[in-house]
Structures are given as structure tokens and as C-alpha cells.
Amino acid sequence: MSPTTTTILAASTDLPQPVAPGWQLIVAALAGIAVIVVAITIAKVHPFLALVGGGATVGIVAGESIPTVLESFTAGFGTTAAGVGILIALGAMFAKLLADSGGADEIVDTIVGHASPRMLPWAMALVGAIIGLPMFFEIGLVLLMPVIYLVARRSGLGLIPIGIPALAGLSAMHGFVPPHPGPLVAIDALGADLGMTLGLGVLVAIPTIIVSGPLFGVLAGRWVTVEAPTTFDVDPSDGPTTKRPSFAITMFSVLLPVVLMLGKALAEIFIADEDQPVRKVLDILGTPLIALLIAVIVAMFTLGRGSGMDRETISKCTGAALPAIAGILLIVSAGGGFKEVLVDTGIGTLLADWATGANVSVLLLAWTLAALIRLATGSATVATITASSLILGLVDGMGSGELSLVVLAIGAGSVFLSHVNDAGFWLVKEYFGMTVGQTFKTWSMMETVLSVTGLIVVLALGLVI
Numbered sequence: 001m002s003p004t005t006t007t008i009l010a011a012s013t014d015l016p017q018p019v020a021p022g023w024q025l026i027v028a029a030l031a032g033i034a035v036i037v038v039a040i041t042i043a044k045v046h047p048f049l050a051l052v053g054g055g056a057t058v059g060i061v062a063g064e065s066i067p068t069v070l071e072s073f074t075a076g077f078g079t080t081a082a083g084v085g086i087l088i089a090l091g092a093m094f095a096k097l098l099a100d101s102g103g104a105d106e107i108v109d110t111i112v113g114h115a116s117p118r119m120l121p122w123a124m125a126l127v128g129a130i131i132g133l134p135m136f137f138e139i140g141l142v143l144l145m146p147v148i149y150l151v152a153r154r155s156g157l158g159l160i161p162i163g164i165p166a167l168a169g170l171s172a173m174h175g176f177v178p179p180h181p182g183p184l185v186a187i188d189a190l191g192a193d194l195g196m197t198l199g200l201g202v203l204v205a206i207p208t209i210i211v212s213g214p215l216f217g218v219l220a221g222r223w224v225t226v227e228a229p230t231t232f233d234v235d236p237s238d239g240p241t242t243k244r245p246s247f248a249i250t251m252f253s254v255l256l257p258v259v260l261m262l263g264k265a266l267a268e269i270f271i272a273d274e275d276q277p278v279r280k281v282l283d284i285l286g287t288p289l290i291a292l293l294i295a296v297i298v299a300m301f302t303l304g305r306g307s308g309m310d311r312e313t314i315s316k317c318t319g320a321a322l323p324a325i326a327g328i329l330l331i332v333s334a335g336g337g338f339k340e341v342l343v344d345t346g347i348g349t350l351l352a353d354w355a356t357g358a359n360v361s362v363l364l365l366a367w368t369l370a371a372l373i374r375l376a377t378g379s380a381t382v383a384t385i386t387a388s389s390l391i392l393g394l395v396d397g398m399g400s401g402e403l404s405l406v407v408l409a410i411g412a413g414s415v416f417l418s419h420v421n422d423a424g425f426w427l428v429k430e431y432f433g434m435t436v437g438q439t440f441k442t443w444s445m446m447e448t449v450l451s452v453t454g455l456i457v458v459l460a461l462g463l464v465i
Contacts, residue, residue: 018346020063022354025347029376032058032338036420040436047426048327051334054420055341062345069341076340080423081333084138088325088332088427090292091142096321097299097314101307102244103253104146110247111147112154120155121165121214124148128169129209131258137424138332139288140170143254145431152228159228159432161221164446167428168213171450174380175411176208177201184265186410189388190395192403194269200404201411204457208412212450220446224438245306253295253302260291328430335423339378342421348376362398363409363462366391367455370413378421383414401465405458412454418447 018025036054039045045053052073059069098104115123127147132140144166152162178184178198187197245253264286271279284290296318304314342348351372360368369390374383387410395406418425419440429439 016344016346016349018350020345022350025062025345025350028058028061028345029342029347031061032342033420036338037436047429048330048334051331051338051420051426055334055338058338058341058345064345068344072341072344073337075337076343077333077337079340080336081329084336084423085329085333087139087288087292088142088329089322090289090296091139092321092325093318094292094296094299095142095146096317097296097303098143098250098254099146099150100317101303101309103250103303103307104150106244106247106250107147107254108150108154111151117155117157120151120157121161121217124151124162125165125169125209125213128166128213129173129205130169131254132170132173137170137174138427139257139292141167141424141427141431143257144170149228158221159226160224160442161217162228163432164217164220164442165209165213167443168209168216168446168450171415171447172205172209172212172454175415175450176205176408176454178265178269183384183407183411184268186384186388186407189392190403190407192407193400196400197404197407200401200461201408203461204408204412204454207457208450208454211453212446216446216449220442223441224434226432226434226438229433243306243308245303249302249306253299256298257288257291257295260294261286261288264291328427331426331430332423335378335421335426339421339423343377343379348373351376362391362394363405363459364455365394366406366409367413367451367458370410371416371451372413374414374416375419376421378419378423378425380414384410387413399465402462405462405465409455409458412451412458415447415454416451418444 020028032054035057036047036050039050039053040047055073056066056069059072060066064072095104111123111127112120124147128140128144131144148159148163148166152159155162176183178187178194178201183197183201186192187194263282267279267282267286273279274283285294300314300318304317309317354372366387370383370387373387374380377383388407391406391410395403398406420426420436425439425443428434428443429436432439432442434442
């Protein structure tokens with residue numbers, strides 16, 4: 001990577017400068033989070049309204065004007081709705097087709113039929129890892145929900161012991177394994193070797209998923225008991241299906257967007273010329289919006305028509321998926337608005353400066369920077385990009401293996417303690433039907449365990465590399 005490229009990347013990922021003294025920004029962030037938690041848990045205010053109030057609190061306490069706060073919130077809301085919102089809508093349509101066609105049942109029967117109840121959490125962790133390799137977390141979660149619900153109901157194990165391993169698989173891929181966008185950004189920024197990072201990433205991801213997924217899932221299942229809802233049960237009024245699509249056809253449909261996004265990521269790695277025809281085609285097809293749109297259209301034939309649905313039934317099925325996610329879309333988008341208010345106060349920059357001044361090892365510093373920025377902004381991507389830029393001056397002269405470990409340390413820090421400023425937090429809460437407190441005990445704790453376990457494995461590898 002050329003020095004010019006490095007400079008451009010670093011410059012493009014600067015966080016906003018602090019708008020107030022450090023103590024004031026910390027108080028503002030804590031006050032905003034407190035407003036959200038109290039409003040939802042004690043006052044029983046809808047999360048959407050609570051997030052609006054929390055965002056306003058952060059901005060006002062930080063000393064920003066009301067118009068500035070509103071501008072930040074609406075910008076974050078709009079960006080999240082335009083990006084994640086459309087993807088969730090398309091994913092929900094696909095999930096409904098998967099469920100009503102009997103495809104989800106086919107996957108579940110295959111998994112349940114070939115795995116003992118004791119091994120089901122391990123199987124779900126593997127499924128989550130495969131689905132989550134090139135996908136954004138939100139897309140993978142939406143696609144997996146019918147399977148998670150049905151496996152939980154059929155096995156009788158409950159939603160948490162089944163769902164947490166799948167979430168761990170999705171999240172670990174997000175943080176550790178290229179060609180996922182997060183690790184790729186860090187690899188590019190630091191000039192790390194892709195192949196080395198990929199190999200070490202898998203090596204780190206395996207024990208991390210085991211600890212934070214199947215093992216922690218058992219403990220989380222004791223803390224929180226949640227029954228799987230009937231959201232994706234087949235609706236008899238949609239019309240009966242004459243047959244189930246085969247397991248092979250179903251998996252083809254599910255993995256189609258995965259393959260398309262993977263193709264885009266690989267093309268960016270191995271085809272340097274952006275104008276090369278193959279690269280251009282793969283870039284278009286692998287765009288998440290296009291990939292999911294193609295998957296929905298294909299699923300109408302492979303899952304819909306393949307199970308005996310007529311055109312009217314398919315139209316009714318896809319339309320029925322949208323009302324159920326309207327509330328989720330508003331909450332997730334409001335979470336994006338709250339995150340943007342935090343980002344624009346400059347608290348991420350403040351925390352990054354504090355961490356940089358600490359006298360610790362590069363691996364631990366890389367993890368700390370990413371974790372602090374993740375806590376402040378709620379974005380794993382922002383944490384990865386910013387931490388990579390800030391650590392650039394400290395990795396000169398490092399070997400290939402050491403650079404890869406720095407990338408993985410940043411990845412581990414970027415998934416630390418998802419909480420109320422993270423859209424993923426609200427997505428998990430709503431899909432799993434949990435309270436804020438239950439979401440902290442399960443999802444937030446799982447992310448923390450995943451992050452810390454990943455750091456421990458990276459530090460252990462650092463002793464021998």
C-alpha cells in the first residue's frame with residue numbers, strides 16, 4: 001500500500017473534535033444512556049421515544065445547540081434507515097419466504113436430525129459463522145431468525161441457548177475474519193498480509209466462538225429465559241404449500257447473498273483495477289442491497305414457486321413480512337441517531353487521545369482504542385477504522401505476523417460491550433423479545449466475553465509470533 005493511500009485513509013476517518021471539556025462529554029454520554037435506560041425500564045416509554053430523548057440529553061449536556069443536536073440525530077437516523085433499514089426489510093421478506101415455504105423447517109429438521117440436543121448450540125454457532133463471513137451483522141441476523149426460532153421451539157432448549165451461539169458466530173466473523181469489511185479496512189490501513197491475517201483470524205475466531213457461543217449460551221440461558229415466538233410459523237391463511245423445497249435448494253437460496261457479497265470482497269482483494277469488467281460486475285452484484293434484492297427475487301422462484309405457491313400467495317407472503325418489522329426499523333434507526341449525536345460531540349476522539357497517552361503494549365493499546373471508540377460511538381466499523389488510523393505510527397518495523405495480530409486486536413476491541421448506542425443492540429432486543437436488562441445480560445455480555453476472549457487469544461499468539 002502506498003504512503004499516499006495511507007494518508008488518505010487516515011484523513012478520511014478522523015473523528016469530530018470534542019465540543020466540550022472531557023469531563024463534560026463523559027457526563028453527557030452517561031446522562032444520555034441513563035435517560036434511555038430509565039425511560040424504557042421504569043417509565044415504560046417506547047424505545048423509539050427513549051432514544052430521541054437520550055440523544056437530546058447528550059447534545060444539551062455537552063453544550064450543543066438544539067438545532068445542532070437535531071441535525072446530528074436526523075442525519076444518523078436517516079443514514080441508518082437508508083442503509084440498515086432497507087436491508088432489514090429485504091431480509092424480512094426473504095425470511096418470510098423461507099418460513100412459509102417450509103425451507104426453514106427443512107433446515108431445522110436437517111440440523112435437529114443430525115445433532116443431539118447437546119450439540120445443537122454448537123451447530124448453530126457453525127451456521128452463524130458461515131452466514132456471517134461476508135455479511136453485515138444485521139443481515140445475517142435477519143436471515144437466521146426463522147431458523148433460530150424454529151430450532152429453539154423444536155428442541156425445547158429455549159431461545160437464548162440456541163440464539164447466543166448463532167450471534168457469537170455472526171459477531172466473531174464481523175471482527176476477526178477477512179474478507180469481512182471490518183478486518184479488511186484494518187489490513188489495508190496497517191499494510192498487513194491478507195493471507196496471514198485470514199489464517200490467524202480463523203485461529204482466533206474458533207476458540208472465541210466456542211467460549212462466547214455454546215459455553216456462555218448455557219450460562220446466559222440460566223440468567224434469562226425467553227420462549228421463541230411464533231413469528232415465523234407458517235400462516236395457514238397464506239395458502240398451503242404442496243411440498244417443501246429440498247435442503248440443497250434451500251441452502252442455495254440462503255447462501256446466495258453470502259456468495260455474492262463474498263465475491264465482491266474477493267474481487268476487491270485480487271483485482272486491483274476497478275475498471276476491470278469482472279471487478280465491476282462483482283462490485284455491483286455484491287453490494288448488500290443488490291445481493292439481498294437478487295436473493296429475494298430468486299427465493300420467490302426457488303422457495304415460493306418451488307413449494308407450490310402461486311403469484312398471489314407469494315405477493316401476500318412478502319407483503320406480510322413488512323408490518324412486523326415496522327417498529328424494529330424505527331428503533332434501529334433511532335439508535336443510529338443517538339449514535340450520531342455521540343459521535344458529533346467528539347467523545348470518541350477524546351477517549352482515543354486518552355488511550356494513546358497510556359504506556360501499554362501495542363496489542364493491548366490497539367484493543368483499548370477500538371473498545372473505547374466502540375463504547376463511545378456504538379459502531380464496530382468506526383472503531384476499527386479510527387483505531388487503525390491512530391495506531392499507524394506505532395507499527396513501523398513490525399513483522400507480518402505481528403501486524404496481523406494488531407489487526408485482530410483491533411477487531412476484538414471493536415465488538416466490545418454493545419449497548420444502547422448500538423443499532424445491533426436494539427435489533428437483538430426486539431427480535432428476541434427481551435427487556436433492556438435481559439439484553440444486557442445476554443447480548444451485551446456475550447459481546448464482552450467475545451471481545452475479551454479474542455484479546456486473550458491474540459495476546460497468547462503474540463508470545464509465540
